[in-house]
Amino acid sequence: MASSKRRGGVGGEKKDLFHVVHKxxxxxxxxxxxxxxxxxxxxxxxxxxxxxxxxxxxxxxxxxxxxxxxxxxxxxxxxxxxxxxxxxxxxxxxxxxxxxxxxxxxxxxxxGKVEEQIELLKQKLKMIYLGEAFNGKATKKARSHGKKFQVSIQQETSRILGNLGWAYMQQNNFEAAELVYRKAQTIEPDANRACNLGLCLIKQGRHEEARQALEDVRLRRIYGSGSEDEKVVARAEQLLHELNLINCVSSPFDVGLSVHEEIMERLDLVMNEWTPFRSRRLPVFEEIATFRDQIAC
The missing domain is CATH 1.25.40 (Serine Threonine Protein Phosphatase 5, Tetratricopeptide repeat)
Structure with missing residues (x-):
C-alpha cells in the first residue's frame, strides 16, 4: 500500500514538474x-x-x-x-x-500605425497624472527575460516618453521628438534615449549639440540597461562616425551634395535598425502643461 502511494506520489510530482518546465x-x-x-x-x-x-x-x-x-x-x-x-x-x-x-x-x-501609437502613449501619460496608472500604486511588478522587478512611476513615465519620442521620429517630427527625449532624460537619464536625442539633433543640423549628447554615451557618462550598454555605446560611436563624415563634406554642391545625401540615407538606415514636426510645443504637453513638473517628481 505504501509503495503504491509512493508510485502515485512520484507520478504526481512528474506531472507537476511537466507543468513547471513547460510553463x-x-x-x-x-x-x-x-x-x-x-x-x-x-x-x-x-x-x-x-x-x-x-x-x-x-x-x-x-x-x-x-x-x-x-x-x-x-x-x-x-x-x-x-x-x-x-x-x-x-x-x-x-x-x-x-x-x-x-x-x-x-x-x-x-x-506602422504611428498616429494610434502616439494617441495611446499620450493617454497613458495622462493616466499617470490622474493617478490611474499602476492601479493607483507607486510601483508595479514587471518581468523581463524571466526575471521579476519593480518599476516606479518615474521609470514608467520616462519609458513612455521614450516610446513617444521614437514614434515622433517615425513621422520625421524631430523637433517634437527632441522635446520628448529631453523631458524623459530629466526624469531618468538613459543612454539609448541619449543616442536618439543625438540623432534628432543631427537631423536638425545641430551637430555640436548632437556630438555632446553622443559623447556622453561613448564616455559612459550616461548608462543604458545592463547588458545593453555595449550595444548602445556602439550606436553612439556609429553616429559620431556619421557625424564626422557630414562635417567633412565641405561643399553642398556637386559631389559634396551626393555624399551628404548618402550619409543622411545611412542615418535613416541606422534609425530603422534601432526600432525599440510642427511645433516646439508638443500636443501632449499642451494637454498636461499644468502638471508637467509633478510628473518629474
Missing part, C-alpha cells in the same frame, strides 16, 4: 488546452482557436486575450490582434487594461 497551467479547460498547444505542441494556429474558445466561454479571459494577441503578433497577424483587443477588452478586468494598452502599443508599432 503551462494544470487542468482541462479551453485556456489550458490553448497554452498546451502554444508552448508544448508548438501549434500556434490551433492555439489561437482554443484561446478564442476560452474567451467565449469566460475561461481566464484576461490571460486568454493577452496570450492570443501575442501569438497572433508572432504569426504576423497583428491587425487581427488589434481588432481582438479592441473588441473584447471590455470583458477583461480593470487590472488587465494597462497591460492590454502596452500590448496594443507594440502591435501599433509592428503595423
Amino acid at each position: 503551462v497551467p494544470a487542468g482541462d479547460s479551453p485556456y489550458v488546452r490553448a497554452k498546451h498547444l502554444q508552448l508544448v505542441e508548438k501549434q500556434p494556429d490551433l492555439a489561437i482557436v482554443w484561446f478564442w474558445k476560452a474567451i467565449n466561454s469566460g475561461d481566464r479571459v484576461d490571460s486568454a486575450l493577452k496570450d492570443m494577441a501575442v501569438v497572433m503578433k508572432q504569426q504576423d497577424r497583428s491587425e487581427e490582434a488589434i481588432e481582438a483587443i479592441r473588441s473584447f477588452r471590455h470583458l477583461c478586468s480593470k487590472q488587465a487594461q494597462e497591460s492590454l494598452d502596452n500590448l496594443l502599443i507594440d502591435l501599433y508599432k509592428k503595423c
Whole structure:
C-alpha cells in the first residue's frame, strides 16, 4: 500500500514538474488546452482557436486575450490582434487594461500605425497624472527575460516618453521628438534615449549639440540597461562616425551634395535598425502643461 502511494506520489510530482518546465497551467479547460498547444505542441494556429474558445466561454479571459494577441503578433497577424483587443477588452478586468494598452502599443508599432501609437502613449501619460496608472500604486511588478522587478512611476513615465519620442521620429517630427527625449532624460537619464536625442539633433543640423549628447554615451557618462550598454555605446560611436563624415563634406554642391545625401540615407538606415514636426510645443504637453513638473517628481 505504501509503495503504491509512493508510485502515485512520484507520478504526481512528474506531472507537476511537466507543468513547471513547460510553463503551462494544470487542468482541462479551453485556456489550458490553448497554452498546451502554444508552448508544448508548438501549434500556434490551433492555439489561437482554443484561446478564442476560452474567451467565449469566460475561461481566464484576461490571460486568454493577452496570450492570443501575442501569438497572433508572432504569426504576423497583428491587425487581427488589434481588432481582438479592441473588441473584447471590455470583458477583461480593470487590472488587465494597462497591460492590454502596452500590448496594443507594440502591435501599433509592428503595423506602422504611428498616429494610434502616439494617441495611446499620450493617454497613458495622462493616466499617470490622474493617478490611474499602476492601479493607483507607486510601483508595479514587471518581468523581463524571466526575471521579476519593480518599476516606479518615474521609470514608467520616462519609458513612455521614450516610446513617444521614437514614434515622433517615425513621422520625421524631430523637433517634437527632441522635446520628448529631453523631458524623459530629466526624469531618468538613459543612454539609448541619449543616442536618439543625438540623432534628432543631427537631423536638425545641430551637430555640436548632437556630438555632446553622443559623447556622453561613448564616455559612459550616461548608462543604458545592463547588458545593453555595449550595444548602445556602439550606436553612439556609429553616429559620431556619421557625424564626422557630414562635417567633412565641405561643399553642398556637386559631389559634396551626393555624399551628404548618402550619409543622411545611412542615418535613416541606422534609425530603422534601432526600432525599440510642427511645433516646439508638443500636443501632449499642451494637454498636461499644468502638471508637467509633478510628473518629474
